[in-house]
Amino acid sequence: MQNYPDKFTEESKLEIEALLEHCLDGLGESSEKFLATLFIRAIRKHIGPTTIDEHIYLKRYEVPQIELFNVLIQQFPFVRYSHSIVNQTIADIVQGESTVTILDIGIGQGIQIVNLLERLKRVSGLRKVVVIGVEPFEDALNYAGELINSINYPYNVEFIPVCSFIEAIDFAEIGNMVEAAGGPLIVNESLALHHIQHLNDRHKVIQSVRALNPKAFFLTEPNVDHFEPDFFRRFQNCYNHFYHIFQVIDQLPVGVKEKNGLKLFFGREIEDVIGGSDHERFEKHEPSFRWVEKLTVGGFKMVNGFKGVPDDMGYGIKVDYDAFNGCLGFRFKTETIISLIHAECI
Template sequence: MSQTTQCDIYQSLSDFMKMAPNFDGQTRQEIESFFAWCMEGMDTDSEKLLATLFIKALNKKINSESIGENIYLGKYEISQIQLFDILIDKFPFVKYSQHITNSAIVEEMRGSREVTIMDIGIGLGTQVLNIIEKAKSLDGLEKLHVVGIEPFGDALAKAETTILGSNGKVPFEITFTGIHDSVEKVDFSTIPVLGGKFIVNASLALHHIQTEQQRREIIAKIKSLNPSAFVLIEPNVNHYETDFYRRFKNCYNHFYSIFQVIDRIENISNNDKNALKLFFGREIEDIIGKEDKDRFEKHEPATHWIGRLKESNFSIKNDFLQSPVEAGCGVEIAYHKEGFLGFTHGEETVLAVIYAN
């Protein structure tokens, strides 16, 4: 695609977003025509596919039947297991951020007989399983206690089963305590003291906390538990922005970079790449399509999280994170003076890893 056409796509989207939510009949027709044009060739054109996802999200404010009834999304569907495998094994932002955090956590565990890991947003427990696998090489570790906080009960149950299933396969005992709730509703005083070195992990979880006050309170509560390490992975973009047009610009730059990286992933089909893009389309729908009170994906720049950590008397320890030499797919990993390890494509730093204690 030529640079001129790329600019035209962004400019058209930008013009429409400036008008939101006040669309007259002519503008609605222009948006519908633009949507139809983007659908032609979007299979092999990231910018067109990205634009259709923004228009689908914007349709929450337009209510166009021709846009709303379109069922094109189904042709890119793949199984959740296949999608999950691509995210973990191929997508550099997830693959290398978790590799870096897992290595840092296991290094922090070194020399301890007993360790407790509290994982905020444990999901299916995949990251903890990878930590357990890495920890097999540690000398002297006898007990690992896992505290999993997760609002989705089915995922939490699966995490418990798979994590406890590692008992007998590793040279240490594993226990599991599940907390079925969102982290902002957890009474930290009721969490049992399980013993040993205490580590907190929060991978792509804290931005789901809805308010500024709640975010500050959660970090303060974590500090009160005196962890030896608190490791965070967070998108580095301001989707907490209340101004709709500014939020659109932030969102477009963020996901444009993500889609460009997906296009460069090797050894997966174009259909799988589009399925992965649609996975992120759900976030675009949340950020652009929903009213602020209903939104879930309220990402913030890494510097905001670092500010809260420092307010709660955490120290930032960038040097505890070891970066791989090459992430591939046009992604560069580098330390930022503000206190985080950033994953950058072009001019956009998409993701941040933060280590505090």
């Protein structure tokens, strides 16, 4: 990868071809072979096509998207526990409130917010919850609305869909929605802000959220530097990150097809991180300390107030609060895979 992008010789291309052939032999039984195959697939546009079509070998592990989402939500510990911890913490914060407004940035199909609304059933005296869901993909947003409205709650629920990228929305309009809704504002984002392409826009969004004066702002983000402009360092970061994720996937109580289906799912992120040019890339993750820096500059302070943190997540994952960086990290071996940040206005 140190030869990227202009120094791939014919000899190095043959070496990559040989590596691919080696990896495809026993692909389904070896995480490292599967991972290497996904990386080779990601860089094929730069090295030229190989004579082997790896897609033929990978196709048998394709799993319908809805099944993968079910595995991710129910079995994948980084998603399952991050949702649970944030939701429990929000429920604790709003105890005693009669009205609550939740701005959910990147609401997706509404899985986390529905679980939160379920948990809020145990908040005594709660009469109304207003959910402002921001999501750029209309199909997902419609699904979230249908899911929210299909459930009976002991309080009134109002869902306000906003179909837009977060950096493109009119925050003055969001402010009017929040003011009309009443009650304290909780802002939650899960795996969304790293899609903002430019650093200036990331700062602007955080400052715009601060202007709404939320009672709490929660961020859930992968703890890895894929914003790194140097390809070789970004490649190393990406390989190390997904190497550890794949080792956790190997321990899940699901079948081989589902495990490798999840790996294929993450293969799309790998393809984005190292397969595309800088202006094409969408998955521009940043390490947690950089999000904390942006929050601090934007007028927030970090809080160690997480509730419902399990004593043992299983799978060899350790959960600990990093007081220096102000975040709760989910660590597997030497890699902190994902971080949760709880911020309050200064």
